[in-house]
Amino acid sequence: MGAGNRIDSNTVLYGVIGDPIRHSKSPIMMNRAFRETGINGVYAAFHVTSDRIADFAAGVRAMGIRGVNVTIPHKLDIMSVLDEIDEGALAIGAVNTIVNDAGRLIGYNTDGIGYVRSLKEEAEHELAGKRIVVIGAGGAARGIVYALTSESPSRITIANRSVDRARELALAFQDIADIEAISNEQLQAACGQADIVINTTSVGMFPKTGETPIDAAWLRPGAVASDLIYNPLKTTFLEQAEQRGCRIHGGLGMFIYQGAYAFEYWTGQPAPATAMRDTVLAALQS
Numbered sequence: 001m002g003a004g005n006r007i008d009s010n011t012v013l014y015g016v017i018g019d020p021i022r023h024s025k026s027p028i029m030m031n032r033a034f035r036e037t038g039i040n041g042v043y044a045a046f047h048v049t050s051d052r053i054a055d056f057a058a059g060v061r062a063m064g065i066r067g068v069n070v071t072i073p074h075k076l077d078i079m080s081v082l083d084e085i086d087e088g089a090l091a092i093g094a095v096n097t098i099v100n101d102a103g104r105l106i107g108y109n110t111d112g113i114g115y116v117r118s119l120k121e122e123a124e125h126e127l128a129g130k131r132i133v134v135i136g137a138g139g140a141a142r143g144i145v146y147a148l149t150s151e152s153p154s155r156i157t158i159a160n161r162s163v164d165r166a167r168e169l170a171l172a173f174q175d176i177a178d179i180e181a182i183s184n185e186q187l188q189a190a191c192g193q194a195d196i197v198i199n200t201t202s203v204g205m206f207p208k209t210g211e212t213p214i215d216a217a218w219l220r221p222g223a224v225a226s227d228l229i230y231n232p233l234k235t236t237f238l239e240q241a242e243q244r245g246c247r248i249h250g251g252l253g254m255f256i257y258q259g260a261y262a263f264e265y266w267t268g269q270p271a272p273a274t275a276m277r278d279t280v281l282a283a284l285q286s
């Protein structure tokens with residue numbers, strides 16, 4: 001163990017809250033980041049239930065916990081106990097990262113920007129002018145669509161099983177992007193014209209790994225097929241898209257970079273993303 005995780009009287013505490021939480025890969029990822037950078041911090045997982053959210057916030061302030069990640073089911077209800085919410089998190093309507101600035105709790109959302117950083121580094125460097133199809137309109141889709149609007153795509157098309165939810169999401173960001181909602185019946189035609197197709201639904205996630213959100217024959221060869229799911233690392237959607245001649249992009253990078261942004265907000269230092277990825281990948285494969 002390197003200097004970063006030698007716990008002493010100056011060690012700064014970080015963590016993640018959720019319900020459930022014991023499956024989380026965030027502690028191994030973040031502790032690797034502290035070791036790698038030599039920062040004297042330690043990161044733990046806390047099982048916090050919804051009825052204890054206010055107690056949790058009081059505890060963070062009282063104990064000087066510097067940073068917390070927030071996962072399911074608390075990304076919305078946490079907002080009511082914070083002192084300030086970043087503009088992006090407010091627009092998305094969810095917080096996944098808290099910075100404790102001398103007792104002031106500030107909420108951010110790094111899911112969407114984490115996804116976009118991963119997409120640009122791993123699959124498609126330039127998003128400007130691209131036609132993007134987003135399948136799904138849940139919590140993760142909201143963050144991603146918001147982050148994509150900053151990249152000047154030519155159009156964002158959202159399709160969802162419950163079309164009302166797709167409409168609501170398109171409406172939320174219609175002033176900042178060319179964005180439309182479609183029904184699943186229109187999805188095939190939209191995919192045929194898309195440069196990037198992103199699955200933000202849970203279709204294909206373990207244990208139902210045989211399922212896929214669309215027929216890969218709808219995709220243009222050469223287009224990017226992207227999936228938020230990282231369990232499995234390569235979903236059936238991505239496997240079939242690859243056979244179709246598409247470039248593929250899995251969900252692991254999103255997880256790594258949402259954590260990397262959180263680390264950077266807390267410490268002011270660049271996150272060691274490669275080391276973080278190696279650690280999570282090894283844990284997923286063991």
Ligand code: NAP
Pocket residue numbers: 111135136137138139140141160161162165200201202203205228229230251252254255256258
């Ligand atoms: P969510 O808010 O519950 O939304 C789920 C979405 O999936 C909704 O659009 C829902 O459609 C759709 N859906 C679920 N089952 C479906 C089915 N059988 N057929 C068609 N559509 C279906 O969940 P979320 O938080 O957005 O997460 C979505 C996925 O993203 C999950 O697989 C999650 O693991 C992944 N994710 C990955 C990361 C990462 O770091 N890589 C981060 C966050 C989330 P309806 O609206 O019609 O119900």
